[in-house]
Amino acid sequence: MLHKRIHIKVFLLAAFSFLSVSLFAEATIAEGKSLFKANCAQCHAKDMKSKLTGPALGGVEERWSDYPREDLYSWVRNSQKMISEGHPRAVELWNEWTPTVMNNFPNLTDEQIDGMLLYINDAYVNGGKKKGGDGEVVVGTDKSDDGSNSMFYVFLLAILGLLAVILARIVSNLNHMADEKEGKAVGRRATLVEQLLSPKVIGFVLFALILIGGYTTVNNAIDLGRQQGYAPEQPIKFSHVTHAGIQKIDCQYCHDGARRSKHSVIPATNTCMNCHTAVKVGSKYGTGELTKIYASAGWNPNTGKYFEDNVSYEAKEEEYKKWIKENFVAAKPEASDKSIDAEVTNQWNAIAGHLGKPIEWTKIHNLPDHAYFNHAQHVAVGKVECQTCHGPVEEMEVVQQYAPLSMGWCINCHRQTNVQFADNPYYDSYEAYHDQLKDVKSGRTGVTVEEIGGLECQKCHY
Ligand code: HEC
Ligand code: HEC
Ligand code: HEC
Ligand code: HEC
Numbered sequence: 071m072l073h074k075r076i077h078i079k080v081f082l083l084a085a086f087s088f089l090s091v092s093l094f095a096e097a098t099i100a101e102g103k104s105l106f107k108a109n110c111a112q113c114h115a116k117d118m119k120s121k122l123t124g125p126a127l128g129g130v131e132e133r134w135s136d137y138p139r140e141d142l143y144s145w146v147r148n149s150q151k152m153i154s155e156g157h158p159r160a161v162e163l164w165n166e167w168t169p170t171v172m173n174n175f176p177n178l179t180d181e182q183i184d185g186m187l188l189y190i191n192d193a194y195v196n197g198g199k200k201k202g203g204d205g206e207v208v209v210g211t212d213k214s215d216d217g218s219n220s221m222f223y224v225f226l227l228a229i230l231g232l233l234a235v236i237l238a239r240i241v242s243n244l245n246h247m248a249d250e251k252e253g254k255a256v257g258r259r260a261t262l263v264e265q266l267l268s269p270k271v272i273g274f275v276l277f278a279l280i281l282i283g284g285y286t287t288v289n290n291a292i293d294l295g296r297q298q299g300y301a302p303e304q305p306i307k308f309s310h311v312t313h314a315g316i317q318k319i320d321c322q323y324c325h326d327g328a329r330r331s332k333h334s335v336i337p338a339t340n341t342c343m344n345c346h347t348a349v350k351v352g353s354k355y356g357t358g359e360l361t362k363i364y365a366s367a368g369w370n371p372n373t374g375k376y377f378e379d380n381v382s383y384e385a386k387e388e389e390y391k392k393w394i395k396e397n398f399v400a401a402k403p404e405a406s407d408k409s410i411d412a413e414v415t416n417q418w419n420a421i422a423g424h425l426g427k428p429i430e431w432t433k434i435h436n437l438p439d440h441a442y443f444n445h446a447q448h449v450a451v452g453k454v455e456c457q458t459c460h461g462p463v464e465e466m467e468v469v470q471q472y473a474p475l476s477m478g479w480c481i482n483c484h485r486q487t488n489v490q491f492a493d494n495p496y497y498d499s500y501e502a503y504h505d506q507l508k509d510v511k512s513g514r515t516g517v518t519v520e521e522i523g524g525l526e527c528q529k530c531h532y
């Protein structure tokens with residue numbers, strides 16, 4: 071016997087709360103992912119299966135399952151402390167990975183670490199297949215793995231909605247029958263359409279739609295214009311592996327703006343010419359790529375001189391073709407006349423567009439106009455390494471955007487990083503901090519960017 075009326079609301083509510091729980095789980099994984107990328111990915115591989123500077127993190131919770139969960143939190147916050155205290159797992163790790171020291175993350179909360187562990191597990195179990203294997207560079211916007219589950223939720227929502235309607239209908243029938251049996255006066259029973267169009271149901275559906283809509287809009291808007299992993303093809307196959315890696319040319323030799331100005335600046339053709347008037351034929355592309363630089367600079371590799379102003383296009387074309395042909399024949403003495411002609415035409419076609427024009431490099435990093443970022447402040451004053459923000463560029467054949475460049479990324483680092491406090495006269499005015507630093511009892515070991523106002527909106531926004 072049914073005593074109470076069961077309301078359609080209960081079912082809708084159940085369906086909705088199930089949905090929101092799923093969305094919530096997604097949100098923490100997504101949050102864990104961005105925290106991981108900003109803080110851990112430089113040392114721990116994103117596939118969670120291969121070793122990098124640090125161990126593969128897949129299955130890490132199992133390896134720590136003999137200890138309280140708090141131990142794993144304290145490891146992430148301060149691993150060296152646990153090692154010196156003799157924690158068995160910490161010591162085991164240290165013995166394997168000495169002398170590489172993991173960074174400390176004292177400001178991460180339990181929830182944030184949980185989020186990262188969720189993401190680690192998700193990437194370990196589901197992620198490996200979708201992306202390339204060990205160490206493969208992921209090119210593109212790298213968003214594909216975020217949206218893959220959304221179809222599933224839409225489907226689930228549809229099924230749950232249908233179920234709710236059917237159940238509500240059954241309940242309403244039962245209630246109606248019960249009322250009749252109890253001899254209550256019953257009017258005409260509301261039809262399905264009337265029930266669905268009742269103000270309560272409409273109100274509820276609207277509420278749910280606004281919530282879901284708001285969630286997805288905000289989520290997508292945050293990603294708008296972001297391009298982590300972006301690695302466009304460049305007009306010249308310039309390699310940071312060759313120059314910064316093998317040849318060990320200092321980053322600032324080419325990007326000399328980084329030390330003294332807002333922008334790092336891509337080097338002008340003249341900088342390339344400092345070396346490439348001597349290094350004229352490359353080991354990989356022969357004359358193919360380097361001649362583009364000469365065309366841009368208006369330099370004649372046959373004579374080793376810049377062209378005079380009055381030299382015609384045709385005369386220049388002839389000189390470059392001669393250069394390409396001689397080097398090709400020298401490299402491949404057995405080549406037929408036909409293949410020589412084909413090679414010369416091919417190379418010239420790729421080079422001609424650069425004649426007398428600056429090289430148009432495609433910009434990879436792009437902050438929106440409303441955000442203010444200054445290289446000199448970070449490189450010269452803050453002494454932050456290029457690689458902290460740009461990753462191991464010297465290992466990148468094609469440069470890719472390493473960091474998300476999101477506001478959260480800037481803020482996180484400002485919370486965790488100390489400024490060069492002692493040796494910067496600019497900070498002399500912060501007497502309280504100086505006094506605390508001198509006083510061992512105060513527990514202060516440094517001053518973070520946050521503490522000098524690095525989280526104030528107007529510092530980063532015009
Ligand atoms: C500078 C490189 C570096 C960074 C950054 C880094 N780690 Fe590590 N991590 C290591 C190394 C190296 C080890 C191995 C132990 C050691 O030598 O300290 C390790 C070990 C670990 C372990 C233990 C793994 C196991 O199998 O028990 C966990 C968990 C871990 N790191 C999580 C993180 C998280 C989470 C982050 C980001 C918040 C992070 N690490 C950032 C280098 C790093
Ligand atoms: C021989 C000159 C040279 C050296 C040395 C060099 N770079 Fe570059 N860098 C370039 C050129 C040219 C480009 C533009 C083409 C490209 O993206 O590959 C570039 C592009 C970049 C970009 C992407 C800029 C954008 O468009 O957003 C970054 C980041 C970068 N370099 C960082 C570094 C770092 C870090 C080092 C040192 C490890 C370094 N570079 C060493 C010449 C150099
Ligand atoms: C604190 C983080 C950080 C550090 C450290 C850093 N960069 Fe950058 N870099 C950025 C950001 C953010 C941008 C995007 C700037 C923009 O779009 O206005 C950028 C852009 C660039 C560009 C593209 C041109 C430009 O200036 O917009 C080059 C090249 C570059 N960085 C090279 C370097 C080199 C070389 C170093 C080390 C000497 C370095 N960066 C250090 C964050 C950093
Ligand atoms: C400090 C010296 C130096 C500077 C500056 C320099 N390069 Fe190079 N570059 C080299 C050396 C050395 C090689 C290796 C030559 C080889 O064996 O392939 C090289 C190789 C190359 C190659 C590969 C050629 C091939 O076929 O393998 C290209 C392309 C190139 N440089 C472009 C540039 C550009 C563009 C610039 C300016 C942004 C530049 N280089 C600045 C020294 C320099």
Ligand code: HEC
Pocket residue numbers: 437441442443444447448451452454458459475476479480481483484487488489490519522523524529530
């Ligand atoms: C890897 C760490 C790191 C990242 C990432 C980073 N910063 Fe910073 N930032 C610093 C440090 C360290 C300083 C302190 C430099 C100094 O002593 O003045 C600083 C200082 C600043 C300041 C001056 C603050 C003040 O109070 O004078 C601004 C503005 C700033 N950063 C903007 C940005 C923006 C915008 C981004 C993101 C696009 C960013 N930073 C990302 C480390 C970082």
Ligand code: HEC
Pocket residue numbers: 292295296437438441475476477480481484524525526527528529530531
């Ligand atoms: C350390 C630097 C920094 C500080 C401090 C900072 N922002 Fe931002 N903010 C950024 C950067 C960088 C972006 C661009 C992020 C992107 O392109 O996704 C941004 C983007 C935004 C956006 C656009 C929405 C978005 O996520 O792209 C808003 C709104 C915003 N900030 C508001 C604020 C407010 C309000 C404050 C003060 C409470 C603040 N910001 C402090 C660096 C900062």
